Amino acid sequence: MTHTIRRTAGAFGIAIAAFVTLAAPAGAAGETIGGCAIEAAVYAEEAYGSLHAVEEDEELFKKLEKEMESCLEAPSPIIPEVDEIIWGGAAFAVLFGFMAWKGFPAVKGAMDDRAAKIASDLDAAEQAKVDASQVKADHEAALAGAKAEANQIIEDARQQADQLRTDLQARASEEIAEMRSRASADIESARSQAISDLRSEVASIAVGAAERVIQGNLDAAAQQALVDAYIEEVARG
Amino acid sequence: MADDRIGGYADALLAVAAAEGTSEVVEDELFRVAEAARASESLLTALGDRQLPIERRIGVVEDLLGPKVSPTTTALVSMVVANGRGADLPAIVDEAMIRSAAGRNRQLARVRSAVELGDDQVQRLAQAIKTRTGSDVEIRVVIDESVMGGLITEIGDDVIDGSVRRRMSQLRESFN
Numbered sequence: 001m002t003h004t005i006r007r008t009a010g011a012f013g014i015a016i017a018a019f020v021t022l023a024a025p026a027g028a029a030g031e032t033i034g035g036c037a038i039e040a041a042v043y044a045e046e047a048y049g050s051l052h053a054v055e056e057d058e059e060l061f062k063k064l065e066k067e068m069e070s071c072l073e074a075p076s077p078i079i080p081e082v083d084e085i086i087w088g089g090a091a092f093a094v095l096f097g098f099m100a101w102k103g104f105p106a107v108k109g110a111m112d113d114r115a116a117k118i119a120s121d122l123d124a125a126e127q128a129k130v131d132a133s134q135v136k137a138d139h140e141a142a143l144a145g146a147k148a149e150a151n152q153i154i155e156d157a158r159q160q161a162d163q164l165r166t167d168l169q170a171r172a173s174e175e176i177a178e179m180r181s182r183a184s185a186d187i188e189s190a191r192s193q194a195i196s197d198l199r200s201e202v203a204s205i206a207v208g209a210a211e212r213v214i215q216g217n218l219d220a221a222a223q224q225a226l227v228d229a230y231i232e233e234v235a236r237g
Numbered sequence: 238m239a240d241d242r243i244g245g246y247a248d249a250l251l252a253v254a255a256a257e258g259t260s261e262v263v264e265d266e267l268f269r270v271a272e273a274a275r276a277s278e279s280l281l282t283a284l285g286d287r288q289l290p291i292e293r294r295i296g297v298v299e300d301l302l303g304p305k306v307s308p309t310t311t312a313l314v315s316m317v318v319a320n321g322r323g324a325d326l327p328a329i330v331d332e333a334m335i336r337s338a339a340g341r342n343r344q345l346a347r348v349r350s351a352v353e354l355g356d357d358q359v360q361r362l363a364q365a366i367k368t369r370t371g372s373d374v375e376i377r378v379v380i381d382e383s384v385m386g387g388l389i390t391e392i393g394d395d396v397i398d399g400s401v402r403r404r405m406s407q408l409r410e411s412f413n
Contacts, residue, residue: 199412200412202412203408203409203411203412204409206408206412207405207408207409207412210405210408211385211405214385214386214401214405215385218351218385218386218401220352222386223351223352223386224352224358226386226387226388226399226401227350227352227354227358227387227388228358229387229399230362230387230388230399231358231361231362231365231388232365233399234362234365234366234368234369234390234397234399235361235364235365235368235369237368237369
């Protein structure tokens with residue numbers, strides 16, 4: 001970049017110096033009104049012998065007068081003088097050659113560098129855009145993965161919750177069935193125990209009553225009869 | 238070891254009774270004392286309590302038996318109790334009765350009755366048992382009102398139960 005700027009500034013300096021140098025002869029070739037009039041007078045004196053003769057000849061005088069008046073006429077605003085064309089063309093050729101030799105390559109080099117830099121910048125921008133797109137794609141992929149993972153986690157949690165609810169319901173059902181079975185067994189046991197207690201109580205009452213009746217009837221004779229009956233039973237084997 | 242000790246005490250009781258020439262009386266008294274102790278858990282506990290002084294335990298024996306039994310019986314029971322074997326008194330006396338009967342080639346038959354038995358009934362019962370078992374027996378009668386009526390005879394491990402109490406038990410079981 002610095003090299004290109006330096007070369008461009010050098011080319012401009014050389015062009016300005018050549019213009020100033022070559023423009024000076026062109027300026028010196030320029031003709032004033034007075035010079036033109038003198039030149040016309042000199043030409044008339046040489047051509048007619050003396051200016052006095054011209055003054056006496058009305059036709060020559062008018063011709064000289066016309067020549068001098070022509071000096072007053074402005075030069076063509078469009079068509080330059082020949083020497084200007086020559087000097088200007090030479091200066092242009094020199095300048096053009098110099099520019100073609102030094103300026104244009106420098107400008108072209110700077111423009112090429114600039115174009116290369118712009119192309120590089122465009123490439124870098126394009127690469128950055130590609131990178132950004134890749135990063136965006138990566139982020140979108142990661143986001144999609146995260147969403148999928150989150151959905152999977154939610155689904156797993158929901159399935160676990162369903163399984164847990166099912167297990168709890170099954171366990172509760174089992175416990176209820178077990179409690180019912182245990183309650184039924186307890187009721188049956190209590191009922192059996194109550195019946196047994198009732199039977200025992202009835203037996204105690206009945207046997208107690210029988211004992212009281214028997215004891216009341218077991219007098220000495222009855223006791224002796226029981227002993228004798230026992231002895232006979234033992235003897236019978 | 239415990240059986241040897243009980244046997245030793247039983248032999249001692251029989252030897253002393255024989256030496257005093259009052260075997261029949263002493264054996265009968267010992268049997269009644271042992272049955273009384275067996276029937277009263279508090280009495281058995283008092284006789285076997287080694288925490289009580291010996292004099293106290295002997296005093297209980299003398300107060301309990303006193304003039305009701307012969308001096309030999311009182312001395313023998315006191316000897317057992319003084320040696321700290323009061324709790325084993327029923328077992329010692331049972332073993333003594335068994336060995337005494339065995340010395341006469343007989344088996345001991347323990348008969349429980351609600352009423353006293355006459356000699357005739359005892360002899361007929363002994364004959365009936367001999368008829369049934371083929372062995373001579375020596376009958377020891379224990380008055381037990383819980384029998385209610387009839388008899389319960391124990392010969393070794395065999396029991397012949399013809400009591401009203403058993404009938405009542407059968408009746409009670411029939412309700413269940």
